[in-house]
Amino acid sequence: MARSNLELQIARSPLLRYGLAPLSVSVALGGSLLLGRFHFRNVADPLFLFAIAIAVWYAGIGPAIVAVVLSGLADTLFFIEPLYTLYVTRDDLPHFVIFVLFASLLTGFAAVRRRVERDLVQARDHLQIEVAERTQQASLLNLTHDPIFVRDMGDVVTYWNRGAQELYGWTDKEAIGRHSQELLQTIFSTPLEDIRAELLRTNRWEGELKKTKADGTQVVVASRWSLRQDDQGRAVAILETNNDITERKRREQDIQNLNQELAKRSMELESINRELEAFAYSVSHDLRAPVRHMAGYAEMLQKKASSVVDEKSNHYMAMILDSAKRMGNLIDDLLAFSRIGRAETQKTLLNLAQLVKEALTEVQQDTEGRNIAWKIGALPEFYGDRSMLRLVMVNLISNAIKFTRTRPQAEIEIGCANGNADDLVVFVRDNGVGFDMKYVHKLFGVFQRLHQSHEFEGTGIGLATVQRIMHRHGGKVWAEGLVDGGATFYFSGPKPQGDLWRS
Amino acid sequence: MEIVNKLGRILMVEDDPKDVELTLTALEEYNLANEVIVTRDGEQALDYLYSRGEYKTRSSGNPAVMLLDLKLPKVDGLEVLKQIKSDGELRMIPVVVLTSSKEEKDMVASYKLGVNAYVVKPVDFHEFVNAIKELGVFWAVINEPPPGSVRK
Numbered sequence: 001m002a003r004s005n006l007e008l009q010i011a012r013s014p015l016l017r018y019g020l021a022p023l024s025v026s027v028a029l030g031g032s033l034l035l036g037r038f039h040f041r042n043v044a045d046p047l048f049l050f051a052i053a054i055a056v057w058y059a060g061i062g063p064a065i066v067a068v069v070l071s072g073l074a075d076t077l078f079f080i081e082p083l084y085t086l087y088v089t090r091d092d093l094p095h096f097v098i099f100v101l102f103a104s105l106l107t108g109f110a111a112v113r114r115r116v117e118r119d120l121v122q123a124r125d126h127l128q129i130e131v132a133e134r135t136q137q138a139s140l141l142n143l144t145h146d147p148i149f150v151r152d153m154g155d156v157v158t159y160w161n162r163g164a165q166e167l168y169g170w171t172d173k174e175a176i177g178r179h180s181q182e183l184l185q186t187i188f189s190t191p192l193e194d195i196r197a198e199l200l201r202t203n204r205w206e207g208e209l210k211k212t213k214a215d216g217t218q219v220v221v222a223s224r225w226s227l228r229q230d231d232q233g234r235a236v237a238i239l240e241t242n243n244d245i246t247e248r249k250r251r252e253q254d255i256q257n258l259n260q261e262l263a264k265r266s267m268e269l270e271s272i273n274r275e276l277e278a279f280a281y282s283v284s285h286d287l288r289a290p291v292r293h294m295a296g297y298a299e300m301l302q303k304k305a306s307s308v309v310d311e312k313s314n315h316y317m318a319m320i321l322d323s324a325k326r327m328g329n330l331i332d333d334l335l336a337f338s339r340i341g342r343a344e345t346q347k348t349l350l351n352l353a354q355l356v357k358e359a360l361t362e363v364q365q366d367t368e369g370r371n372i373a374w375k376i377g378a379l380p381e382f383y384g385d386r387s388m389l390r391l392v393m394v395n396l397i398s399n400a401i402k403f404t405r406t407r408p409q410a411e412i413e414i415g416c417a418n419g420n421a422d423d424l425v426v427f428v429r430d431n432g433v434g435f436d437m438k439y440v441h442k443l444f445g446v447f448q449r450l451h452q453s454h455e456f457e458g459t460g461i462g463l464a465t466v467q468r469i470m471h472r473h474g475g476k477v478w479a480e481g482l483v484d485g486g487a488t489f490y491f492s493g494p495k496p497q498g499d500l501w502r503s
Numbered sequence: 504m505e506i507v508n509k510l511g512r513i514l515m516v517e518d519d520p521k522d523v524e525l526t527l528t529a530l531e532e533y534n535l536a537n538e539v540i541v542t543r544d545g546e547q548a549l550d551y552l553y554s555r556g557e558y559k560t561r562s563s564g565n566p567a568v569m570l571l572d573l574k575l576p577k578v579d580g581l582e583v584l585k586q587i588k589s590d591g592e593l594r595m596i597p598v599v600v601l602t603s604s605k606e607e608k609d610m611v612a613s614y615k616l617g618v619n620a621y622v623v624k625p626v627d628f629h630e631f632v633n634a635i636k637e638l639g640v641f642w643a644v645i646n647e648p649p650p651g652s653v654r655k
Contacts, residue, residue: 280606
């Protein structure tokens with residue numbers, strides 16, 4: 001390296017390069033004259049040739065030509081008779097011509113050598129750059145987490161990146177040189193011949209493979225093969241990139257299992273629903289008929305016999321009629337309740353204030369003769385089924401009216417409470433008889449009542465209906481109360497999402 | 504009484520004897536029960552309308568109104584209704600479905616088949632009697648039945 005540096009420096013500076021010619025010729029001349037003093041013969045020509053060789057070797061062709069000219073002049077001046085003139089006799093001409101020719105030949109050789117050397121240096125530099133690039137590329141392949149390995153056409157592993165080491169557990173030193181099939185025990189889902197055929201035809205193949213890791217566990221990989229060919233187009237190696245999809249496959253399987261389970265469940269549900277529908281239908285027809293008959297015959301009996309039987313008997317008949325009527329109401333309410341579960345909801349954007357107004361009109365006759373202070377706050381728009389939401393309002397308001405009956409001054413407040421970012425909360429509050437929070441879980445059950453029927457009439461289905469409607473709207477219902485301290489019923493539902501709902 | 508003079512024939516299709524009794528009682532109360540034919544299932548009703556089987560020898564003419572229950576043995580009410588409304592001769596007979604069921608799907612099916620009225624029997628006997636009376640008065644007295652109907 002040091003030598004080539006020196007050469008490069010000389011080569012870069014023309015002053016040094018061309019200075020070398022007179023310098024070396026002067027040294028040769030001096031040496032020849034000195035040796036001449038000691039009567040050595042014929043040393044001048046070899047020394048001049050040596051000087052020319054030095055010049056051409058270290059400074060190139062230009063300085064060498066200068067050295068040839070200077071050597072010729074010096075030779076003519078100092079060593080060819082007559083001395084100290086530039087005159088050359090005919091006898092000396094061959095000597096002189098041969099000298100110049102030899103010097104030129106020497107220069108030519110040196111020039112060829114220089115060219116060869118320059119080419120070699122260039123080739124070396126090129127190789128160095130390439131090696132650096134390749135090394136960088138190889139280390140880049142090591143950076144990726146994807147397992148990548150190369151195997152030759154004899155299935156012997158020739159490259160094994162860090163991703164492959166991480167997934168399969170063998171280091172590159174352990175893997176390179178071994179047969180990949182022996183190492184990974186690949187299980188092919190497609191015949192290997194087909195894969196090879198496709199690889200040779202299109203230079204690539206991809207598919208799912210099962211492979212075995214160093215620790216014996218199996219992985220499923222998404223595998224991509226690329227064929228590497230030499231200049232003549234012969235296949236030389238296969239580069240294989242693998243992605244571990246074991247987890248994904250497992251999850252896909254889970255999802256598939258869940259979907260099957262879901263399909264099964266929904267089939268079961270559908271069949272239950274059908275049964276329920278048949279049941280409701282049968283209740284609607286068959287259960288109502290005997291109740292109607294009881295009422296009918298009891299009434300006819302009452303008509304015929306009321307004047308001849310005593311007061312107690314009349315009371316009994318009245319009770320039969322009353323019970324039949326109550327049974328009829330229960331059946332009707334229960335059917336309505338079951339219908340809410342089965343009916344399709346038709347959701348639109350609703351004006352709750354308007355719904356409350358309608359509900360108040362509907363319950364008007366219950367408020368006659370009552371002293372009720374209504375406090376109705378601002379109500380939001382609500383996204384839901386109009387008739388169902390109306391039923392919710394009617395049920396909650398008529399409950400509030402019913403359970404404030406014992407109050408000389410009833411207060412009923414309807415408003416919007418602070419919900420969270422996604423939900424609206426509406427409440428109906430009264431100062432009625434309230435309830436014990438101990439039994440709050442029973443409030444919304446079908447036929448569950450917290451008051452005796454002689455205090456407050458009812459079938460115990462109203463709040464269950466409210467709950468079912470709100471659940472069908474993706475909302476909730478809950479209540480707070482205090483014995484003799486009033487009750488508040490809340491329901492919540494998703495906030496309308498801007499224009500999405502309006503459309 | 505004018506009502507009695509104008510009274511049309513009522514065909515009742517009802518399998519439950521108690522319902523028959525209660526309905527007849529209600530009709531009697533308003534003197535509407537004289538011309539009531541009671542059939543106990545869909546087949547019998549159709550036999551009557553087509554004058555076949557046990558009704559082969561009945562006097563001719565269609566009823567002024569038909570009170571039809573839906574849940575019937577053999578041929579159910581909706582099938583009877585379908586048969587009547589698809590028959591060129593019988594389709595003019597006014598048919599009133601009189602049923603226990605408040606089921607919407609029955610109601611929709613009946614109207615689609617062309618029923619003339621749909622009445623749910625009230626549990627309360629007073630209401631029941633009123634309903635039957637009004638039905639009887641309207642269809643058998645006030646309404647002009649189609650030509651060919653039997654009038655007393």
